[in-house]
Amino acid sequence: MTGRIIKIALDSPLDMEFDYRWKPATATDPDPQVGQLALVPFGRREVVGVVTAVGDASDYDADKLRDVIALRAQLPPLSPDWLALCRFAADYYQRPLGEVMLPCLPKGLRTDSTVALDRALKKRAAAAAPPKAPKKSRAAKALSDAATEASLSVAASIPATDIDAEVPVPRAAPVLNPGQQAAVDAISASEGFAAHLLFGVTGSGKTEVYLHAAQAVIARATGKGEAAQVLILVPEINLTPQLEASVRARFPQLNIVTLHSQLAEGERLRHWVAAHHGDAAIVLGTRLSVLAAMPALKLIVVDEEHDPSYKQQEGLRYSARDLAVWRARQLDIPVVLGSATPSIESWQHALNGRYRRLDLTQRAAAQAQLPRVGLIDMEVNKAPDGLSSPLVAALRARLERGEQSLLFLNRRGYAPVMHCDACGWISNCRRCTAFMVLHKPERRLRCHHCSLELRIPQSCPTCGNVDLQPLGRGTQRVEEHVQVLFPQARVLRIDADSTRRKGSAQAAFDAVHRGEVDILLGTQMVAKGHDFQRLTLVGVINPDTALFSPDYRAGERLFAQLMQVAGRAGRAAVDKGSDGQERRAEVLVQTRYPQHPLYRALLAHDYPGFAASTLEERRSAGLPPFVFQALLRAEAKQLQAALDFLQAARELMPAEGIIINDPVPMTVTRVAGVERAQLLIECASRARLQAFLKPWLAALREQKSRLRWSLEVDPVDI
Numbered sequence: 001m002t003g004r005i006i007k008i009a010l011d012s013p014l015d016m017e018f019d020y021r022w023k024p025a026t027a028t029d030p031d032p033q034v035g036q037l038a039l040v041p042f043g044r045r046e047v048v049g050v051v052t053a054v055g056d057a058s059d060y061d062a063d064k065l066r067d068v069i070a071l072r073a074q075l076p077p078l079s080p081d082w083l084a085l086c087r088f089a090a091d092y093y094q095r096p097l098g099e100v101m102l103p104c105l106p107k108g109l110r111t112d113s114t115v116a117l118d119r120a121l122k123k124r125a126a127a128a129a130p131p132k133a134p135k136k137s138r139a140a141k142a143l144s145d146a147a148t149e150a151s152l153s154v155a156a157s158i159p160a161t162d163i164d165a166e167v168p169v170p171r172a173a174p175v176l177n178p179g180q181q182a183a184v185d186a187i188s189a190s191e192g193f194a195a196h197l198l199f200g201v202t203g204s205g206k207t208e209v210y211l212h213a214a215q216a217v218i219a220r221a222t223g224k225g226e227a228a229q230v231l232i233l234v235p236e237i238n239l240t241p242q243l244e245a246s247v248r249a250r251f252p253q254l255n256i257v258t259l260h261s262q263l264a265e266g267e268r269l270r271h272w273v274a275a276h277h278g279d280a281a282i283v284l285g286t287r288l289s290v291l292a293a294m295p296a297l298k299l300i301v302v303d304e305e306h307d308p309s310y311k312q313q314e315g316l317r318y319s320a321r322d323l324a325v326w327r328a329r330q331l332d333i334p335v336v337l338g339s340a341t342p343s344i345e346s347w348q349h350a351l352n353g354r355y356r357r358l359d360l361t362q363r364a365a366a367q368a369q370l371p372r373v374g375l376i377d378m379e380v381n382k383a384p385d386g387l388s389s390p391l392v393a394a395l396r397a398r399l400e401r402g403e404q405s406l407l408f409l410n411r412r413g414y415a416p417v418m419h420c421d422a423c424g425w426i427s428n429c430r431r432c433t434a435f436m437v438l439h440k441p442e443r444r445l446r447c448h449h450c451s452l453e454l455r456i457p458q459s460c461p462t463c464g465n466v467d468l469q470p471l472g473r474g475t476q477r478v479e480e481h482v483q484v485l486f487p488q489a490r491v492l493r494i495d496a497d498s499t500r501r502k503g504s505a506q507a508a509f510d511a512v513h514r515g516e517v518d519i520l521l522g523t524q525m526v527a528k529g530h531d532f533q534r535l536t537l538v539g540v541i542n543p544d545t546a547l548f549s550p551d552y553r554a555g556e557r558l559f560a561q562l563m564q565v566a567g568r569a570g571r572a573a574v575d576k577g578s579d580g581q582e583r584r585a586e587v588l589v590q591t592r593y594p595q596h597p598l599y600r601a602l603l604a605h606d607y608p609g610f611a612a613s614t615l616e617e618r619r620s621a622g623l624p625p626f627v628f629q630a631l632l633r634a635e636a637k638q639l640q641a642a643l644d645f646l647q648a649a650r651e652l653m654p655a656e657g658i659i660i661n662d663p664v665p666m667t668v669t670r671v672a673g674v675e676r677a678q679l680l681i682e683c684a685s686r687a688r689l690q691a692f693l694k695p696w697l698a699a700l701r702e703q704k705s706r707l708r709w710s711l712e713v714d715p716v717d718i
């Protein structure tokens, strides 16, 4: 044979696959295979791509085609399933295939050198070899001690490196309550594709449902002599260390790997390789892991499925939750979406029967109860320092009883803006349409949009007044005030500023779990997932701004956040105090709008009620999920240029049945000196919208505009 022509997807904005010639070096060289990685010349560089077709013909002049430099034959080809998933994502989100496939592979696979790959493969081979005697007996002991039956997985035959390092003590599974059992039964009984919406109040034990379902699915496959893999998606791995710990403790005999962007490159590659070879029985990862290659995938779990971090906000702007559901359907396997506050989209799917709802209505731990929610009317309770007297009294009572409190304020920094009373100067960022935020401990003004940093001015830049005032408050200011109020209390602030160093968030949460903190204070970082056992009070400071946001999703997000943060309280059994009175955990929300329906729903822990009214509003306003949207964004030095580009795009093609709105500046119009505008496209039919977008974007690319632009399908921030 003289050679073949192969098609390769490359990480390039050109929406095409590229033809190359392949010639065997020796007569016995096997043909290239679809799904293999290949190193090819591209312009003046050498880049790695994915083989998408192998044939004998090309539309181009065969003599002009360039030769493949090397195939990565040491790695099994990516599976047809994986290729299909990428094709779907590329199609649906309107990106070139190569820009979907390549960025989701670890860096070590995308370089011209195979050093990293070969090292990862060598480590894999070493781990598969029989371990030395003392280690073996420890691992074997762990296996025989295992409290679960899932130890028979094919994957288990390859000991995890973690087992060599330290054998975790297997933790016995608690007896499931009837709700949990019913959920596990429903999930593990599903034949083929089924999407389950696990709607469980905070603390209802959703984790146990995931673990038991994973175990059942793995055991069932093992019984049939098949390999099995489970993918568990979590919003942010750093904020969910407890889940990782639970999974490892429950399945010490299984190879469990994590996949997220904060892993070191070598580690990420090794974990990816373990998933791709089927060694890893459980992959626990953030949104990017939905695109991991997993040949024996049998179950997908999406924990906290409502979480905004499942949406990628740059490059391929995908929803990992939506791709998870698509992937499960394509593989004909079950998927579980879990939340106490599902996304409105998922709730709607459950209502119309596309998803099957599984309810957990009660807290799982013995005698744990949902906290009592109270609203503090801030029109009545003036609080110049941000904390009303009822909230202060509640904090004091917790301190006296040795219980923990949490204060939630979703705004970091000391004050969102600085201001001069004399002349009206305010701390605008000179590069953005935004304020510079006062960061007092760091003695800086910082722009949260462009990261510009300035020293705090000694006097007003305009009039010289030396008495500049902070306006409003962020977590640092509340922290300062709490320390003045309770000098003896151990106060800990957790936000993006206090946890910049790697591992510091983890250390901070550990301190809370060990009981070394009396008052925990923070942004949405403290609201998620944590199972704080000693926390009996949550105070919410100034959540009202979101009620009046122009973003139609702000209410949904606020409600979810408040339900989640409220859910941190009262996770252990209700105490009887020395006076014999029950001490139910409490959530106090400071608001100027105590009659607002959102807060009324919160009082009653009534997600279904909130969702019903939200859906009704969306239906009558013609908003998602009742219409489908795409957003074209453009950036330019001059706002008018961006608007003109969008206006021209709008007139590029007739759009029957599609609404293309007027181009408008984005809410934060200028960021780092760049003006930004957007064009919203809407349609009642997803299929029709998709049918329009494809040729429209092709025509737009033809324009070869020098402006930066991007398209987002199913946008979340409008």
Ligand code: ADP
Pocket: 174, 175, 176, 177, 180, 200, 201, 202, 203, 204, 205, 206, 207, 208, 364, 365, 366, 531, 571
């Ligand atoms: P969720 O994720 O639904 O908020 P978790 O999974 O964190 O809830 O579980 C809350 C608490 O309940 C945990 O401390 C967990 O160990 C405990 N728990 C879960 N299931 C049971 C059960 N069947 N019996 C007793 N405790 C349970």
Ligand code: ZN
Pocket: 420, 421, 422, 423, 424, 425, 460, 461, 462, 463, 464, 465
């Ligand atoms: Zn001034």
Ligand code: ZN
Pocket: 429, 430, 431, 432, 434, 447, 448, 449, 450, 451, 452, 671, 672
């Ligand atoms: Zn800025």
